[in-house]
Amino acid sequence: MVAAPKLKSSIGSLRSRSGSSPILTEIRPLPKTHMPLWQKTLVGLQWVSGVAAASSMVALLPLYGWLALCEQQWSRAYHQLEQLKRQERELLVSHETLRYRVTQQVQQAPQGLVPQNPQRVLFIPNQASTGATLPVQIPSVAVAPHRRVSY
């Protein structure tokens, strides 16, 4: 055992002004507790888990912030989805109403539009099935402006 260092004590220093010799107080370090291995492991584990707990608490905060951010983004995106679906419904209704109105208008006044009929359709025979390469050309009939349009 090392000899305890002797230090001057503050009380002793007061007294020293009176001229007597300094009183040295022996300061002994705390005895090192001798821990068995299991106890040392436990303490070591406690230290490690303490560090882990502290660091995970520190890491948790930005993660939680990220979660809140994701939720907010999702919420905004869902709101946008609802708006888009609403717009889609409106567009669908106007599109179909417009289709009907255009059909009505064309029926009243064809404006040069002609109805589809077999005389104006081209059928091209399949090359593999028949040997013929000539397409069947149906002679076009002159446009009759009073004919109504079929949609």
Next chain:
Amino acid sequence: MTTAKAVATPKPIAAGRIWLILIFSLGAMAGVAARLVYLQVLERDTLAEKARQQQQHYTPPTLARYPITDRRDTVVALDRPVFTLFAHPSHFKVEPTAIAHALAPLLGQSPTQLLAKFGTYPTGVPIAYEVSEEVAAKIRALNYDGLELNQAWQRIYPQQELMAGIVGYVDREHKGQAGIEFSQNDFLQVRNPQPLLSMNGLGQWLPALAPTDPQVLTQGYHVRLTVDSRLQQTARQALRQQLRKFNAKRGTVLVLEVASGALRALVSEPSYNPNQYYRADPALFRNWAVSDLYEPGSTFKPINTAIALELNAITPNTVLPDEGRIMVGGWPIQNSDFSQRGGRGALTISQVLGYSSNVAMVHMMNRIPRRHYYRYLHRLGLTQKVGSDLPFETAAQLKPAEQFIHYPIESATAAFGQGLSLTPLHLVQLLGAIANGGELVVPHVIEGLYDENGHLQRQPRRAEPRRVFSERTSTEVINMLGEVVRSGTGKPAHIPGYRLGGKTGTAQKAVGGTYGNQRITSFAAVFPLEQPQYVILAVVDEPQGDDAYGSTVAIPIVKAVTESLITIEGIPPSHPEELRRPAAATSVPQ
């Protein structure tokens, strides 16, 4: 300086006080623990329920009934949420004038009008009806106390009169009252509820409960019809043209796909606008093609021929006498053209159909014992309903069995399609049975419930097809129908390059037990002749004029519809050589 007092050694705290503090803190901890146990264990369910009620809500529905589309996904009926705006002026936290000015541009009413309304009652003042979603969202964004938006449903029918006979309409309570809206009311109700999501305190949706697949959030289910609106449009136009020309009372066109029984077009004129059903004549809410009986006349002859062939009473080569006019059981029966042509003598079966000879048909059906004939008619389903998905069907009417079997005049008139009555839908079903090789299919307009990717989700239940004729009989009858168009009364129906079969019908209408002057004209076609895919029937009720016959009134309609079918379905010509000949489009090739 006095020496420092020795540091007084602290008096030991009375042991009793430490114990007191210890007991107190232990008691507090026990109290907290007890509260914890109480809340977490005993009140768990009620608290969880409260939280769930506060946080989790169903997203607001955007559909009450599935949208209905035609075969090509053209929208025929669509739900729209509409809102009714109520004001509770007693709850206004802001000046009413400010609210009035904020609402005026959104609602299209002047601020003075709104202020007047605010002044009427303290609560429950209706301000605007049928407010659209966009405007409602804007009103909600204003965030004024005392304004309330109630959601209701509006069903929009963009095609208006075109599909009214098939689809029908819904009333103010959003319940179907006509058409498939009525007959398939339950099938059309939206089943799966809106997704349950959790909401935070600010009213924003949270992803906690949301499904991971975003497609689940979109409601793409729709009911698809078998009807093609292009074909429907052409058929309606052609029908209306003839109705106007002959000043007829009403008319109908049906196009049946014979293999499946799907109705590609079902037009009834006159029609109504389902968006304004309250303005329509209520008699129109029953589609007369499905509900009203009529005596088919000559269009029933192919069916009788099929029965006779099936029962081996005749063969395709049989020759029958046509005297022009005969007496049956004391009643005279004559051909429609007896006064001009008299009797024609011996006719083959094809010629019987081609000339539409009533007398020869009587001879034909006379070869079958009357009870076998009656039984076969019964087997064809002539006393039951068709069983389609359209509402208000009427079963065909035959004379009672004893009367039919006992009196020869009954089977004689049935031989040329009078004395029995059925709906146009029923007739098209029977002709379809001949056209598709002998199977009686159920005509239907609903194909099924599909999702947005086109996958079938649900189908309404339908009866299975059943065999009523043999294939051989059907082929023979179809050939004879082809002869009718080639050289008989169906000649005007010929389309260059194609072959179709058909039968005209001009029947006298029975009014009050006797036959009057009014007629009901029809033409039924089977197209294409080589391998029939479609049966097209046009019936025009009470055309006026001396030239009003099935061939003049109904054939042009069927011809226009068939031409439209050719272009829509892309059916290539079976005889393209007819088309290479220049300027020969109107002559019938030999």
